[in-house]
Amino acid sequence: MTIQPPAPGEPRRPLGPRDPGDAWVVAPTGERYWGRFGAAGLLALDPARGVLLQHRVSWSHFGDTWALPGGARHEHESARAAALREAAEEAGVPDAAIAPRFVSVLDLDVWTYTTLVGDVVTPFEPVISDPESHALAWVPVGEVDDLPLHPGFANSWAALRSLLAVRPAIVVDVANVMGSVPDGWWKDRAGAAARVIARLEALDAGGVDAAALGLPATAWYPEIVAVVEGAARGVADATGAVRVVRAEASGDDAIVAETVSLVAAGRTVTVVTSDRGLAERVSAAGATVRGAAWGQDLF
CATH class of the missing domain: 3.90.79.10 (Nucleoside Triphosphate Pyrophosphohydrolase)
Known part of the structure; x- marks a missing residue:
């Protein structure tokens, strides 16, 4: 050159x-x-x-x-x-x-x-x-x-x-992701959830590699939904691009509801969870499922 x-x-x-x-x-x-x-x-x-x-x-x-x-x-x-x-x-x-x-x-x-x-x-x-x-x-x-x-x-x-009609979204089962690493998360569930959400917010800066989402192009900036439940509901709201959903009862039910709503809106949805029962439910709703290890590698 x-x-x-x-x-x-x-x-x-x-x-x-x-x-x-x-x-x-x-x-x-x-x-x-x-x-x-x-x-x-x-x-x-x-x-x-x-x-x-x-x-x-x-x-x-x-x-x-x-x-x-x-x-x-x-x-x-x-x-x-x-x-x-x-x-x-x-x-x-x-x-x-x-x-x-x-x-x-x-x-x-x-x-x-x-x-x-x-x-x-x-x-x-x-x-x-x-x-x-x-x-x-x-x-x-x-x-x-x-x-x-x-x-x-x-x-x-x-x-x-x-690609103008493609609008990806990632729904994260925060309890499942933070539970996949034995770092003492059970001592402070809200704090552990906050750490996961902070890593999710960092994705907004560099985007998500297109190959990880199975999409064309180079990188995407998907809508990101973090679902928390139980004691983790005390986590503070995200300050960036992440939307925090606090499950009133079952976290799984809240994740399924978010998935159904996003799919109905035309989104290409990826749910991050290693829970088999939940994976079956969101797959039936039209989402792609990635395990907690995938999520840990991504964010």
């Missing part, structure tokens, strides 16, 4: 403060890719309006095409952070308006492009906030192919579109 300035006649980036990542990567075969540390973009999906696309200005790389707001990653910046930052800089996308769902990575060895797919949870109007856009528009999913697309986006769109 080499880093070079644009070739004669090749579009240049706008002037302004530069990050070390703002440079062209040149592959051994001569292809040029923007972003010394790779690049990332956001596919924001609004259930009522479609996906947010950027009509690129003519001087940009593959100008006058439609693509996702995105750009070069900064040094030491995660792809997720880069996608949200670039979307804010180029389209005025509020960070809090997006709930990440999954990432898909194109890895060319010398360069990577990461697409962050996120659901719009707070509607907003995009704003052209830098000189790289002719226009910004919400485009219905079924009309995206009608536009002249950036070649990179065009190559990935079919696979991304096929």
Whole structure:
């Protein structure tokens, strides 16, 4: 891999403060890719309006095409952070308006492009906030192919579109998971439950490996439900992406009820438990079951 300035006649980036990542990567075969540390973009999906696309200005790389707001990653910046930052800089996308769902990575060895797919949870109007856009528009999913697309986006769109209906969820039998490790959990059940939930919250930062969930793409940010029962009900509410459910009676019954509700809402549900009876009940409800050891390895 080499880093070079644009070739004669090749579009240049706008002037302004530069990050070390703002440079062209040149592959051994001569292809040029923007972003010394790779690049990332956001596919924001609004259930009522479609996906947010950027009509690129003519001087940009593959100008006058439609693509996702995105750009070069900064040094030491995660792809997720880069996608949200670039979307804010180029389209005025509020960070809090997006709930990440999954990432898909194109890895060319010398360069990577990461697409962050996120659901719009707070509607907003995009704003052209830098000189790289002719226009910004919400485009219905079924009309995206009608536009002249950036070649990179065009190559990935079919696979991304096929995943827009996939919404994974993980329901955790906290009592079963914490009981699988003899670390003195019985002395303080609420404290042990809090440790499990803290590990679950950490999944929101890096996501869950797609292979672990049996799904395509690279990593997912599933809805996570932690069901607690008995003395563990005293655990504090989670501060992040984990929803804590306190079973009023049977923890198993609460887990089954959550599973039924999520499956009915179209979620792809994974239940983490090693309880055979519970596993049979949630399997019958349409969930995939993973044992407590799987959960311990995951979080």
